[in-house]
Amino acid sequence: MQHKTETYTHPQKNREMIKKNIQRIIQYRMCLLKFQNLGFDRIFSYTLAQEIGVSPEQVRKDFSQFNLRGNKKAGYKIQEILDSINELLHKEDLHKIILAGLGNIGKALVQYKGFINRNMQLVAGFDIDPAKLKKNCRIPVFPPDEMARVIREEKVVIGIIAVPEQVAQEICNQMVEAGIRGILNFAPIMLKTPPDVTVQNISVCNELEALIYMTEKQEETK
Amino acid sequence: MQHKTETYTHPQKNREMIKKNIQRIIQYRMCLLKFQNLGFDRIFSYTLAQEIGVSPEQVRKDFSQFNLRGNKKAGYKIQEILDSINELLHKEDLHKIILAGLGNIGKALVQYKGFINRNMQLVAGFDIDPAKLKKNCRIPVFPPDEMARVIREEKVVIGIIAVPEQVAQEICNQMVEAGIRGILNFAPIMLKTPPDVTVQNISVCNELEALIYMTEKQEETK
DNA sequence: AGGGTTTTGTTTAATAATTAACAATTAAAT
DNA sequence: ATTTAATTGTTAATTATTAAACAAAACCCT
Ligand SMILES: NC(=O)c1ccc[n+]([C@@H]2O[C@H](COP(=O)([O-])OP(=O)(O)OC[C@H]3O[C@@H](n4cnc5c(N)ncnc54)[C@H](O)[C@@H]3O)[C@@H](O)[C@H]2O)c1
Ligand SMILES: NC(=O)c1ccc[n+]([C@@H]2O[C@H](COP(=O)([O-])OP(=O)(O)OC[C@H]3O[C@@H](n4cnc5c(N)ncnc54)[C@H](O)[C@@H]3O)[C@@H](O)[C@H]2O)c1
Numbered sequence A, B: 001m002q003h004k005t006e007t008y009t010h011p012q013k014n015r016e017m018i019k020k021n022i023q024r025i026i027q028y029r030m031c032l033l034k035f036q037n038l039g040f041d042r043i044f045s046y047t048l049a050q051e052i053g054v055s056p057e058q059v060r061k062d063f064s065q066f067n068l069r070g071n072k073k074a075g076y077k078i079q080e081i082l083d084s085i086n087e088l089l090h091k092e093d094l095h096k097i098i099l100a101g102l103g104n105i106g107k108a109l110v111q112y113k114g115f116i117n118r119n120m121q122l123v124a125g126f127d128i129d130p131a132k133l134k135k136n137c138r139i140p141v142f143p144p145d146e147m148a149r150v151i152r153e154e155k156v157v158i159g160i161i162a163v164p165e166q167v168a169q170e171i172c173n174q175m176v177e178a179g180i181r182g183i184l185n186f187a188p189i190m191l192k193t194p195p196d197v198t199v200q201n202i203s204v205c206n207e208l209e210a211l212i213y214m215t216e217k218q219e220e221t222k
Numbered sequence C: 001a002g003g004g005t006t007t008t009g010t011t012t013a014a015t016a017a018t019t020a021a022c023a024a025t026t027a028a029a030t
Numbered sequence D: 001a002t003t004t005a006a007t008t009g010t011t012a013a014t015t016a017t018t019a020a021a022c023a024a025a026a027c028c029c030t
Helices: A013-037 A045-052 A056-065 A078-088 A104-111 A130-134 A144-154 A165-178 A204-220 B013-037 B045-052 B056-065 B078-088 B104-111 B130-134 B144-154 B165-178 B204-220
Strands: A095-100 A120-126 A158-161 A182-185 A198-201 B095-100 B120-126 B158-161 B182-185 B198-201
Touching: A013 A045, A013 A056, A013 A078, A013 A198, A013 B204, A045 A056, A095 A104, A095 A144, A095 A165, A095 B204, A104 A120, A104 B104, A120 A144, A120 B204, A144 A165, A158 A165, A158 B204, A165 A182, A182 B204, A198 B204, A204 B013, A204 B095, A204 B120, A204 B158, A204 B182, A204 B198, B013 B045, B013 B056, B013 B078, B013 B198, B045 B056, B095 B104, B095 B144, B095 B165, B104 B120, B120 B144, B144 B165, B158 B165, B165 B182
Parallel strands: A095 A120, A095 A158, A158 A182, A182 A198, B095 B120, B095 B158, B158 B182, B182 B198
Antiparallel strands: none
């Protein structure tokens, strides 16, 4: 097998960094909401840091990077930061999402009530099984060959893949072809996508295996 | 509010690193299996790298770190590496897992057939809803107050939390108290645990929001 | 009003992770 | 057998991330 020998560059690197940072910001928001509900209206970097398990400097740096400003001696005004984060995440808009596969995972997602609080909505599902189409679902469910039409009509850019591994790449291709730009993938494969499409994998098995490794490792060194 | 001013140290840091590395190893395994099924019996760092989106040097470094050895000029023998990874992950043992919460997510997990191929098994579920106990499930389901007994009797160290946010911390405490050392958490909160308990969060909403941010950011800079 | 104290925000330093480089090796070709 | 080409594994360099340090700001208390 012949390989390229030219210098390897990593187009996804910078994107991974941004994604990691924004994920921390999303965690801060969760925590800010918690403290707001507890009746606080201000918070310090130290408190936030402790809560999500990073250093206070990290919090200040993250906030600084996204231009989230605090007050010297008085910390961060929770509402102010929340507003800024919501703006950053375009939370003023409702974000439409489509879902491929209404099996075990797909059904759980359809039932989930947490999306709407965060201004996200599953607008359509797709499944090859005719039984899934008839079912009185919370969302309209179509056969897969209507996916392109629905994506275009509804102008959806985010899709969830919850179909069997064997058809996941094919569904992914259809999604991308029709204009989907971000994919949350539950299937245990690495999807191939163009560089401008972002994929986030969720693998319950992988996470469990990593957990198991960690616990066994700790047991050994004890 | 008065804060500690002593130097901040980060006990979880080293663990995060190990977890990240082992997660990459788990991904390599997924990829190795794929190529094995395609009929290959050897593979190069370059191929693996391309497949999971890292540099070939990273693959070699990771393998080296876990003492997974290849052959100069001939790459890595897939079966050999797979065997070593499985040994590393203690795949010779069946790993028992308990599940708290048999709602939408919990039911999906119970139905999932992918665990057993990877030598993991849900051995018991816990739910406060009596209706969930009666249901003819694939696994026995108990009320939460039997959790400690079952965990001890079955010697389980891994637990999944799929209960509502409001009770997640309480269930977590019960698990830890009874001997659980690794927790996969679906509830949208940061669980508080002793330092020797590893927590892995899965947050569909967070991941979706990060995806949305990425796609909108890309749209802007286009 | 003003000093003391606390906390941010940023710069600088330290640490960690990734990539590059290359020597060692060996499979395959001749 | 010998040579060639290719790929690993490790060391060195680079880059990225995280933490420490500290100056500037501003709250609070007297
Ligand atoms: N259930 C879990 O807890 C779990 C855990 C980890 C990973 N996963 C992964 O998530 C994915 C879905 O898992 P699941 O348990 O929900 O599976 P499932 O078999 O219950 O559901 C899959 C659904 O996809 C539909 N489908 C099949 N081919 C299709 C196609 N070409 N187009 C559209 N729909 C199609 C099926 O009709 C079915 O409804 C799988 O890849 C699985 O490996 C599931
Ligand atoms: N469903 C999803 O797609 C989804 C997505 C993201 C996050 N989550 C999170 O996952 C968790 C579970 O979600 P869900 O949709 O399955 O919720 P659900 O309400 O369908 O299920 C929760 C289950 O927990 C049980 N329960 C409640 N209190 C309990 C207790 N004290 N002990 C044991 N069991 C108890 C309930 O009886 C119910 O069966 C929630 O924290 C939710 O925010 C779910």
